[in-house]
Amino acid sequence: MNGWVRTYRQSKNVGFIQLYDGSCSKDLQIVISPPQGTFLTGDCIKVNGELIPSPKPLQPFEVSCHSWELLGSSQGDAYPLQKKNMTYEYLREIAHLRPRTSTFSSIFRLRSHICYAIHEFFNLQNFFYVNTPILTTNDGEGGSSPFRVTTLDPGEKDFSQDFFKEPSLLCVTGQLEAELLAMGLGKVYTFGPTFRAENSHTTRHLSEFWMIEPEMAFADLRQNQTLALDLLKFVVKKILTNHSDELECLQKFDIHPPLDSLEKFLSTPHSLISYTDAVELVQKSKVSFEKQISWGDDLQTEHERYLCEKVYNGPLIIENYPKSLKAFYMYVNDDDKTVAAMDILVPGMGELIGGSQREHRLDILEKQMIDKHIPIDKFQWYLDTRRFGTCPHSGFGLGLERLISWITGVINVRDAIPFPRTPGNCVF
Ligand code: 4AD
Ligand code: MG
Secondary structure (H helix, E strand, C coil), X not given: CEEEEEEEEEECCEEEEEEECCCCCCCEEEEECCCXXXXXXXXXXXXXXXXXXXXXXXXXXXXXXXXXXXXXCCCHHHCHHHCCCCXXXXXXXXXXXXHHCHHHHHHHXXXXXXXXXXXXXXXXXXXXXXXCCCEECCCCCCCCCXXXXXXXXXXXXXXXXXXXXXXXXXXXXXXXXXXXXXXHHCEEEEEEEEECCCCCCCCCCCCEEEEEEEEEECCCHHHHHHHHHHHHHHHHHHHHHHCHHHHHHHHCCCCCCCHHHHHHHHHCCCEEEEHHHHHHHHHHCCCCCCCCCCCCCCCCHHHHHHHHHHHCCCCEEEEEEEHHHCCCCECECCCCCEEEEEEEEECCCEEEEEEXXXXXXXXXHHHHHHHCCCCHHHHHHHHHHHHCCCCCEEEEEEEHHHHHHHHHCCCCHHHCCCCCCECCECCC
């Protein structure tokens, strides 16, 4: 067995090593009798021995060590992970070492299981996994905050001399290209990194995050909602059924997966309200919000959390938002005031999913683009989908780190990704 020493203690004539190799949430006890040498937390060792039933009920088995070899010493007191009561802020500063803690190895194993479950779900539903560009020249949301990509020297502004001969960006979404692919493949999904240069210092925002974006031809907003709920349920069920040991491990370290609430989500019908009803509920509530709203205003986080946690006490879909609040590509409803948009909110988090039915009628889409100052000439390729055999279609975006945070109970999305990028921080 190869692994790293979590702890070492010696009693009388026996030495006990708690060894981990990252494969699961449990340590393996190595018993050395009589003790030979001493071990430091973080040491990497190779152990030869015999796997035997454990005499104490603390673990089912242990290894009786015959010989061992030091592969890498951890240099004693300098090893930063020995401190007691390390805060999550401190651990973020040493993000290169935190995968070695029980907490973060569990979180990152869960991240892997969640990703795998998402792929499994889409594969079972006959979606094709597609890859959309990361380097792009379109800001797919219109008015989002993209990162610029350039090979020009600082100060140079002549983009005709730039690598792509025009201003280029990191993608904020893969949606527009996913729509193109859905017109040829029917049902597709992307699963990739997206980048936003928003100056948001919250527990829910990252500058680089991973997004899952399904796109379905011949689907309306209802079918979109069903797909989103089915996906969430599939993933939650997989994790609760197959990886409860990892969730239990987190509880030991003061992270509390909302197990009851997740179970309830699996067994109860979903809640769905319109934006208009949401505003009315906020206005009628007795809670004193920091911000009052009227129809047409964006729901603030405090309002979303009130609706989701206090009124509905579980995941909540809000649909049909004012068209002024949402992106240019959303389907304009018959009232000509709202669009067929949906946000899915979850307790403790707020928005987990954002999606819509897409505007597939060329004339209305063009009008929306003009109204929202989208440079139509640069989007002819996008409009071609509406020119040549257009059809109703829908999709959504699910933020991976928010999904992980919701399921695991991790408070800050910065702890749901190995190396978080946030304003002022791009280390490692
Ligand atoms: O609501 P958003 O901006 O929607 C889109 O980008 C659409 N193009 C998706 C689509 O319809 N295909 O982002 C979707 C989700 C959010 O609900 C949230 O979970 C996550 O992406 N998200 C972020 N996660 C972490 N940090 C950020 N800065 C995020 N911005 C969005
Ligand atoms: Mg959104």
